[in-house]
Amino acid sequence: MTSGLRERKKTATRLALHEAALRLVAERGLDRVSVDDIAARADVSPRTFFNYFASKDDAVVGLDPAGPAEQAAAFTARPTGESPVEAMRAIARETATRMAEDPQLWPLRLQVVETNPALVAKLAAAFSESDRVLATAIAERTGTRVDADALPMLLAGVAGAAMRTSLHRWFASDFTASLPGLVDEAWDAVAAGLPG
Amino acid sequence: MTSGLRERKKTATRLALHEAALRLVAERGLDRVSVDDIAARADVSPRTFFNYFASKDDAVVGLDPAGPAEQAAAFTARPTGESPVEAMRAIARETATRMAEDPQLWPLRLQVVETNPALVAKLAAAFSESDRVLATAIAERTGTRVDADALPMLLAGVAGAAMRTSLHRWFASDFTASLPGLVDEAWDAVAAGLPG
DNA sequence: CGCATGTTTGCAGTTCCTGCACGTTTGGCC
DNA sequence: GGCCAAACGTGCAGGAACTGCAAACATGCG
DSSP: OOOSHHHHHHHHHHHHHHHHHHHHHHHHOGGGOOHHHHHHHTTSOHHHHHHHOSSHHHHHHOOOTTHHHHHHHHHHTSOTTSOHHHHHHHHHHHHHHHHHHSTTHHHHHHHHHHHOHHHHHHHHHHHHHHHHHHHHHHHHHHTOOTTTOSHHHHHHHHHHHHHHHHHHHHHHTTTOSOHHHHHHHHHHHHHTTOOO | OOOSHHHHHHHHHHHHHHHHHHHHHHHHOGGGOOHHHHHHHTTSOHHHHHHHOSSHHHHHHOOOTTHHHHHHHHHHTSOTTSOHHHHHHHHHHHHHHHHHHSTTHHHHHHHHHHHOHHHHHHHHHHHHHHHHHHHHHHHHHHTOOTTTOSHHHHHHHHHHHHHHHHHHHHHHTTTOSOHHHHHHHHHHHHHTTOOO
16 A cells, blocks of 8 residues: 555654654643754654644644545445435544544544644634535535535535534543444434434 | 724724735735735734734634624523524524625625635634534533533534535625525525435 | 655745833823 | 823834755665
C-alpha cells in the first residue's frame, strides 16, 4: 500500500508532528506552545513544519486531509438499494467504529480540542469542509444539485451534527460509552424527525 | 434603546470597520487586504481595530457577538406549548426574515464569504459557537443535559445545518428566492426524517 | 554511477496580534 | 459649569505565525 521509502517517511514525519503538537498542547495549553517547540520535538526544522501543516492549529487537530474524500468515496460505493439517509448512516457508523478502535488518539484529540476554544473552531471548520465534499457526493448519487436542492447540504450537515453530538457525548462519558452506539442513537432521533 | 453617545459611537465604529473590511475584501480578495488598510478606511488607528475585532477575518464576517445569546433568549421565550423543534423552527424563520430585510448587507457578506475559503471556515466556526449556546438553552428548556442527552446538541446542530443550507441556496439563487421559504423547506425535510 | 525529481532547510521579510503606558473623551455628580 | 472616575483611542515595542526563494540533500530509476 505505502510502497516507497519516501512516502513512508512523509507519513511518519506528519504523524510525529501531530503527536508532538498534541502532547505539547495537552501539557501546556495552546498558547504556550510555539511552532518552533513542535518542530523541535518532532526533530525537523521549523520551516519543514509548514510543509506538512498550514497552521499550528491544524497540526494539533491533525486530521487526515484525505478523510473527507474517502468518506465521499465510501458513500458512493454503498449498495444502490440504500436510501441516501441509510447510506450516510452506515458510513457514519463505520467511521465511528474506526475512531473508537484506537483507545488513545481520538480521546486525547478530543480532550485537547475541548480544552482550547480556538481548536473547537478549527474542528468545526474541518467538519464544514467535510460536509461540503459529502454534499457533492450526495448530489451526484441522488441526481440533485447542491445549489438548487436542499437535500445534499442538509443531509451532509445533519450527518455532521450527528457525529459532533456523538463525539461530545463520548467525551462527556469519559470514553466509556460506545461511540457507534451513540451514533446510532443520534440517527434514530434524526430519522424520527427529532421528537422532543 | 441605545442611549448614550458612547455606545452609539462604539456601534458606529464597529459597523464602519466591518463595512470597510467587507468592501475592501470584495474588491481585492482577503489576502490583499491588511488590517492597516481596513483601519485606514474606517478612520481609526490599527491598534483600535483590535479593540473591536479579534482578527481580520472576524471583521470581514462581522457577526453580531450578541447574536447567539439573543437567539437563545428568543428560544427560551417561545410559548411553553411548543415542542423544542417547533420553537427552533420558529426562531430560525424569524432570523431568516430579519436577514432578508436588508437587501445589501447579507448578500454582500455571503458573496465575500463564499469567495474566500478562509472565511467559510470562520463562518462555520461562528455557527458552531452559536450551536453551543443554543444547545445549552435547549437543555434548560427540556430539562435534559447537554453532556448526557443527544437532543440538545443534535437539535441545535440540525438547526444550524438547516440555516447553512438555506443560506447557500439563497446565495445560489442570486438572492431571488425567499429565505424564509427556503428555511421552511429545510425544516419540512427535517421534520419528515430527511426522505430521499 | 548519474540524472531527474522531490524534500529539507536557512534566511529575509511581511503581517497578525498583544501588552503596556499615556493622552483624550464621556458620563455622573455636585 | 467644573470635577472625577471610568471607558476609550492611540503609539510603540515585540513575539509569533506564516511565505517565497534558493541552496543543499535524499530518493527513485535507468
